Amino acid sequence: MTSRERVLAAINHKEPDYLPMDLGSNVSAGISGQAYANLKEHLGMKEGHTRIYDVVQQVAQPEECVLDLIGADALDVARVYNEKDSDWYDVTLSNGKIGQWPAWFQPVKTADGGYDVYQDGVLIARMPKGGMCFDQMIFPYKEDYPDNYDDLDHAMGQVLWSALVHGPWDHMKDFPTEDAFYADLRERCLKLRASTDRALMITCGCNLFEWGTFLRRMENFLMDIYAEPESVEELIEQLMVRHLHTLEKTCAAVGDVVDILRFGDDLGMDKNMFMSAEKYRELFKPYHTKLNEYVHTHSHMKTFLHSCGSIYGVMGDLIDAGYDIINPVQTTAYQMDPARLKKEFGKDITFWGGGCNTRSVLNHATPEEVYEYTCRMIDIFHHDGGFVFNTEHNILPDVPPENIMAMYRAVQNARK
Amino acid sequence: MSKIQEVAEAVEKGKAKLVGGLVQEALDEGCDPVEILNQGMIDAMGVVGEKFKNNEIFVPEMLVAARAMKKGVEVLKPHLASGGTSSAGKMILGTVAGDLHDIGKNLVGMMIESAGFEVIDLGIDVPIEKFIEAVNENPDATLVGCSALLTTTMPALRDTVAALNEQPFRDRIKIMVGGAPITQAFADEIGADGYSEDAASAAQLAKKLAATA
Structure with a gap:
């Protein structure tokens, strides 16, 4: 089996030849620049660069040499842009290692050693000294919903997730027209498809709940869901117009080239969901269903939902809504017991993640403990397909490279 | 139901628009402001917190209750002896x-x-x-x-x-x-x-x- 066939077999719930695995297929299944630089040093890999393609979370784009070494089966099509050395420049990361930022990303270094990002004179993002990611500094609808949504595109453009978006979207603005960008994207994805056996993923986001929290601020939007559902629905309708447009263009451009389309919408926290299952069904599920339907009707792509936290309460609804894959499978959150998830939902959805806990195990345990823990998770998830090995979210800067390699030894062991 | 109980219920349900009026009605009826604060609001929020801990309600429900209490406190504040509500x-x-x-x-x-x-x-x-x-x-x-x-x-x-x-x-x-x-x-x-x-x-x-x- 090729890597792509292996991943697709797993998603189709057929047992692949061996365990498929991923590092870096999207910005929540990857590795921070700092951890990546440490890992390469540990492995004695002196060539190449630590290229941070998601500047918000400071996530690195793993290079072929690393992907080959660990046997990764999927790629983020973000890499079709920023291919040249001149698309990047050197920066000293918080741990003293040298990484690279995309040439278009020019934050201002502050007097105390942090970084600020301005847009039209407005501070939109900040990373404190010693930080590991940029945080949102402006919430355009924090005070209230607007009288009309004429400025929604501008408001969304001030939010760091849009203003500092990763590839391939970071190059959209370089093209004279939207169609010219999508034509170029298709050409580049076809080239990538021809050059690799790995499965390809494109991130389209299309977040609904999360856009509400980005625009209104988390506390306000959470209250709106209960106290002002009509305003929430009005905003979602507006977001849907934009999201369906993105999907229309993306499916037409690369729907026959790329294998998986990644959506995002964090619905859970450690302790529970952000809202009740009833509220999810009332306000969000109908729209999530529409997004999935569009992709499935207009492309060959499988759909992937990134949702952190405790989401057991709506797993059945997410399957109903049409998602093929769920990530990152935060197994230590409330009700997210891995064996129960596999037993109850394993036939209907693919778990892309859950392979190793990044909050307490991967960063704080010994390599032996990491190895044993990872073997245990693989035992739970891997049988009958429906599993692509990945960590529970990105590998953060404080993870020792010895632990990362212990985790991948467990993957290799499962592949024998 | 006493007025203070009505205040408590409105706080628990997060009825921000109603709480202020109910607190005023309780004051007009001659209820002790400290009692309105303690029994009508702080105790009600205790119930909300307990329900949240037991996963009976979700974060937004806790937030709307706290917001409702704040509305009530605005009305109550001038009537409290010390002018403050930070008894704890x-x-x-x-x-x-x-x-x-x-x-x-x-x-x-x-x-x-x-x-x-x-x-x-x-x-x-x-x-x-x-x-x-x-x-x-x-x-x-x-x-x-x-x-x-x-x-x-x-x-x-x-x-x-x-x-x-x-x-x-x-x-x-x-x-x-x-x-x-x-x-x-x-x-x-x-x-x-x-x-x-x-x-x-x-x-x-x-x-x-x-x-x-």
Whole structure:
């Protein structure tokens, strides 16, 4: 089996030849620049660069040499842009290692050693000294919903997730027209498809709940869901117009080239969901269903939902809504017991993640403990397909490279 | 149902638009303002916190209840003898240096306020000196709450607590810590007085610690 066939077999719930695995297929299944630089040093890999393609979370784009070494089966099509050395420049990361930022990303270094990002004179993002990611500094609808949504595109453009978006979207603005960008994207994805056996993923986001929290601020939007559902629905309708447009263009451009389309919408926290299952069904599920339907009707792509936290309460609804894959499978959150998830939902959805806990195990345990823990998770998830090995979210800067390699030894062991 | 019970019910259900009017009606009926505060609002928020802890309600329901209480307090404040509602004590709160995250910290602040405390929120990315300065400037503060969301800012939390532990005012304050990666074991290890895993538990812990401070 090729890597792509292996991943697709797993998603189709057929047992692949061996365990498929991923590092870096999207910005929540990857590795921070700092951890990546440490890992390469540990492995004695002196060539190449630590290229941070998601500047918000400071996530690195793993290079072929690393992907080959660990046997990764999927790629983020973000890499079709920023291919040249001149698309990047050197920066000293918080741990003293040298990484690279995309040439278009020019934050201002502050007097105390942090970084600020301005847009039209407005501070939109900040990373404190010693930080590991940029945080949102402006919430355009924090005070209230607007009288009309004429400025929604501008408001969304001030939010760091849009203003500092990763590839391939970071190059959209370089093209004279939207169609010219999508034509170029298709050409580049076809080239990538021809050059690799790995499965390809494109991130389209299309977040609904999360856009509400980005625009209104988390506390306000959470209250709106209960106290002002009509305003929430009005905003979602507006977001849907934009999201369906993105999907229309993306499916037409690369729907026959790329294998998986990644959506995002964090619905859970450690302790529970952000809202009740009833509220999810009332306000969000109908729209999530529409997004999935569009992709499935207009492309060959499988759909992937990134949702952190405790989401057991709506797993059945997410399957109903049409998602093929769920990530990152935060197994230590409330009700997210891995064996129960596999037993109850394993036939209907693919778990892309859950392979190793990044909050307490991967960063704080010994390599032996990491190895044993990872073997245990693989035992739970891997049988009958429906599993692509990945960590529970990105590998953060404080993870020792010895632990990362212990985790991948467990993957290799499962592949024998 | 008594007017105070009506206030309590409106707070519990998060009826922000109704609470102010109901508090006014209770005052007009001659109810004791302190009783309206304690039984109509602080106790109601205690019930809300308990339901949240038991996973019977979700964060937004807790938030709308706290917002509703705030509306009621606005009406009540001029009628309270001291002009204040911070009968339970004063807390200094902040997210530690290097960490810009405040959603959880704000929730904690809201719930602790709803339990009758005055909360002085120092915001995010708070240097150690600022915590120390705030405690010195507020000799009546009995609690300090420090939050860290990231595994990578746990060391900053450790340093903050260590510095507070060295201060001459240490005996008059209790230190509470929290945040996604924090555990009771970590709180014990770094010398904090208490840890709670969510905002509702934090309010209960604040009451308990303030009683012994």
